[in-house]
Amino acid sequence: MAIAPAHTDLLAMYEQMLLIRVFETEAERQYKAARIGGYCHLSSGQEATCVGVVDAMQDDDLLVTGYRSHGFALARGTSPEAVMAELFGKRDGCAHGRGGSMHLLDTDRGYYGGWGIVGGQLPLATGLALALVRQGKRQAVACELGDGAVNMGAWHESLNLAALWRLPIVYVVVNNKYGMGTAVDRASAEPELHKRASAYRMHGEAIDGDDLEIVIDATSRLLDRAREERQPAVLEAITYRYRGHSVADAGLAYRTKDEITERQQHDPLLRTASRLREAGADTEELRAIDERVEERVQKAVEFATESPEPDVDALAWGMHSQGSDEQFARMRPGSPFGEAELVFDGGLGK
Amino acid sequence: MTDEQQPATTGSERMTYREALRLALREELRRDERVFVMGEEVGVFEGSYKVTAGLMAEFGADRIRDTPISEEGFVGAGVGAAMLGERPIVEIMTLNFLLVAMDQVINHAAKIGAMFGGEVRCPLVIRTPNGAGNQLTAQHSQSFDGWFAGTPGLKVVAPANPADAKGLLKAAIRDEDPVLVIENLPIYKEKGDVPLDPEFVTPIGLAAVAREGSDITIVSHSFATVRALHVAEKLAEEKGLNAEVVDLRSLRPLDMETVAKSVAKTNRAICVEEGWPSYGVTAELAARISKACFDDLDAPVERVGMAEVPLPYAKNLETVALPNEDRIAAAVLSVLG
Numbered sequence: 001m002a003i004a005p006a007h008t009d010l011l012a013m014y015e016q017m018l019l020i021r022v023f024e025t026e027a028e029r030q031y032k033a034a035r036i037g038g039y040c041h042l043s044s045g046q047e048a049t050c051v052g053v054v055d056a057m058q059d060d061d062l063l064v065t066g067y068r069s070h071g072f073a074l075a076r077g078t079s080p081e082a083v084m085a086e087l088f089g090k091r092d093g094c095a096h097g098r099g100g101s102m103h104l105l106d107t108d109r110g111y112y113g114g115w116g117i118v119g120g121q122l123p124l125a126t127g128l129a130l131a132l133v134r135q136g137k138r139q140a141v142a143c144e145l146g147d148g149a150v151n152m153g154a155w156h157e158s159l160n161l162a163a164l165w166r167l168p169i170v171y172v173v174v175n176n177k178y179g180m181g182t183a184v185d186r187a188s189a190e191p192e193l194h195k196r197a198s199a200y201r202m203h204g205e206a207i208d209g210d211d212l213e214i215v216i217d218a219t220s221r222l223l224d225r226a227r228e229e230r231q232p233a234v235l236e237a238i239t240y241r242y243r244g245h246s247v248a249d250a251g252l253a254y255r256t257k258d259e260i261t262e263r264q265q266h267d268p269l270l271r272t273a274s275r276l277r278e279a280g281a282d283t284e285e286l287r288a289i290d291e292r293v294e295e296r297v298q299k300a301v302e303f304a305t306e307s308p309e310p311d312v313d314a315l316a317w318g319m320h321s322q323g324s325d326e327q328f329a330r331m332r333p334g335s336p337f338g339e340a341e342l343v344f345d346g347g348l349g350k
Numbered sequence: 351m352t353d354e355q356q357p358a359t360t361g362s363e364r365m366t367y368r369e370a371l372r373l374a375l376r377e378e379l380r381r382d383e384r385v386f387v388m389g390e391e392v393g394v395f396e397g398s399y400k401v402t403a404g405l406m407a408e409f410g411a412d413r414i415r416d417t418p419i420s421e422e423g424f425v426g427a428g429v430g431a432a433m434l435g436e437r438p439i440v441e442i443m444t445l446n447f448l449l450v451a452m453d454q455v456i457n458h459a460a461k462i463g464a465m466f467g468g469e470v471r472c473p474l475v476i477r478t479p480n481g482a483g484n485q486l487t488a489q490h491s492q493s494f495d496g497w498f499a500g501t502p503g504l505k506v507v508a509p510a511n512p513a514d515a516k517g518l519l520k521a522a523i524r525d526e527d528p529v530l531v532i533e534n535l536p537i538y539k540e541k542g543d544v545p546l547d548p549e550f551v552t553p554i555g556l557a558a559v560a561r562e563g564s565d566i567t568i569v570s571h572s573f574a575t576v577r578a579l580h581v582a583e584k585l586a587e588e589k590g591l592n593a594e595v596v597d598l599r600s601l602r603p604l605d606m607e608t609v610a611k612s613v614a615k616t617n618r619a620i621c622v623e624e625g626w627p628s629y630g631v632t633a634e635l636a637a638r639i640s641k642a643c644f645d646d647l648d649a650p651v652e653r654v655g656m657a658e659v660p661l662p663y664a665k666n667l668e669t670v671a672l673p674n675e676d677r678i679a680a681a682v683l684s685v686l687g
Contacts, residue, residue, distance in 0.1 A: 105466050125430060134431070135434075161418070329555070333610040334637070
């Protein structure tokens with residue numbers, strides 16, 4: 001049974017959910033104003049899953065996600081300033097302008113990345129769990145993937161390794177009904193995705209990913225088992241994305257406006273707000289949160305705008321570890337135009 | 351272990367390339383608890399090519415970890431473990447099988463340092479043999495060295511003798527970045543003197559002049575260097591020609607200084623590789639030599655590699671398709687006019 005979080009916890013989580021919604025709305029606006037480039041995948045509608053999964057994690061648990069990562073980063077506590085600056089391609093972004101929307105990270109908070117290749121994060125998240133075991137740590141990995149990723153070979157290989165080696169990892173399948181524009185039942189022969197876990201003698205379950213308390217309860221239980229008993233699991237959180245696959249997709253070629261409207265009747269924010277009212281929160285309290293969140297997101301935009309662009313002399317910054325300059329120093333004769341400047345005069349090992 | 355059983359740590363010992371790799375693994379496993387080996391058949395079976403023989407008995411099943419046949423899965427597991435500070439050494443049975451894990455190597459391991467702005471590193475080692483010559487046919491006889499060496503974010507080394515097999519593998523394990531160590535099937539049985547000092551490493555990014563000469567420079571790596579050295583000796587004996595052999599040892603970073611210095615002396619160069627030359631290591635070398643040594647060259651840079659066909663099974667066809675010593679010698683003579 002779900003244990004209702006204390007009123008104040010619920011308020012704080014509601015604020016995180018609202019922060020994600022408002023942040024994503026602003027990100028879409030900034031993208032359309034051409035201040036954000038590349039791909040930009042929004043989490044609007046999936047806030048209960050983002051916040052519920054992350055709030056169930058211990059401080060020292062590890063998080064890995066695919067590319068729909070803004071919501072998870074914000075839920076984990078990465079500042080909206082660092083996320084927005086990353087989207088803007090600025091130096092103060094969480095990946096210093098090298099990653100963009102799909103490659104957020106925050107290792108101080110155990111967030112080992114947003115990854116851009118569908119399913120590619122699964123083997124390496126499994127490896128993080130292997131490292132935890134080798135280091136004798138009582139920690140677990142929460143690894144997010146989308147419903148589209150379950151048909152990648154990497155998913156099967158990862159689940160098999162995790163079960164075979166009893167690794168502390170929970171694979172959280174965020175089933176938002178569509179992999180890009182392909183509905184789950186048009187892509188998966190077994191559309192109840194959590195059932196795939198049974199092929200590896202692994203626990204799998206599906207939950208309402210729009211119910212914050214259910215998400216927290218299930219994730220906590222499975223992460224506890226992962227940590228204490230080294231039992232990996234698959235958690236399928238069923239939710240819905242309001243916007244297109246990315247900002248470039250209107251999101252209407254494969255579903256109807258009516259479907260979206262119908263889903264919005266069960267909006268995770270409305271549901272959490274209504275729980276809060278039942279628990280005694282008043283309108284003033286909720287309005288104060290609204291104002292605070294709006295202000296926070298505007299501050300993030302201001303911060304990202306002000307943050308300097310990355311230094312062009314540091315084009316290769318971070319690519320190799322310290323000491324690599326020396327290894328590459330003898331590569332200069334006959335190198336193609338520009339490479340000498342790139343490799344030898346800037347960036348490496350700084 | 352008693353004092354009497356402690357291995358020698360000074361001087362050198364004659365051993366095979368395979369044994370030199372094993373020595374490097376054993377030394378590094380002893381030196382650093384974070385080091386562990388994983389791959390198919392590395393433990394109970396003691397390695398498809400016996401490089402890891404005896405290591406499971408000494409270090410246990412946790413540090414010499416057998417995996418299922420899941421290259422994408424366990425290469426990725428190596429990437430993740432490395433991100434958290436472990437020092438995984440992933441063995442891939444042959445380079446051909448690394449192709450099913452390319453997403454983890456190219457899209458993940460190679461990207462981590464730069465794409466995350468230096469916030470996290472990936473000290474992963476992948477070691478795997480390439481090469482041909484045993485009628486293993488089209489799917490098991492390939493050398494894709496250039497693919498990996500052309501990918502920023504990776505380091506690629508390819509030792510040609512037992513001493514460098516030990517030295518470069520140790521350098522790779524101690525490096526903070528992902529390093530691909532390309533071994534070679536026919537070379538595993540080659541013998542040579544190997545320093546026993548556990549601190550002996552071969553620096554990454556430093557080529558070696560494997561044979562000094564004055565008439566022409568043969569640039570090669572891995573088994574092609576073994577072939578080149580044989581050819582150089584034979585040409586000296588039969589034709590009185592004095593070829594210099596530059597063994598690259600590292601492909602990325604590439605030591606062009608040593609190559610250019612040699613070509614400046616000999617004024618002629620041929621580049622040899624086990625793989626297909628089109629778009630390959632020798633293509634890269636030829637372009638760089640042409641630019642760096644334009645004023646030194648007395649003849650166009652020549653290249654020798656595998657014939658550009660999927661390698662056939664029949665022995666006679668395989669033999670002519672490989673960069674065999676006759677083909678290398680003929681190329682040398684053609685460049686010397």
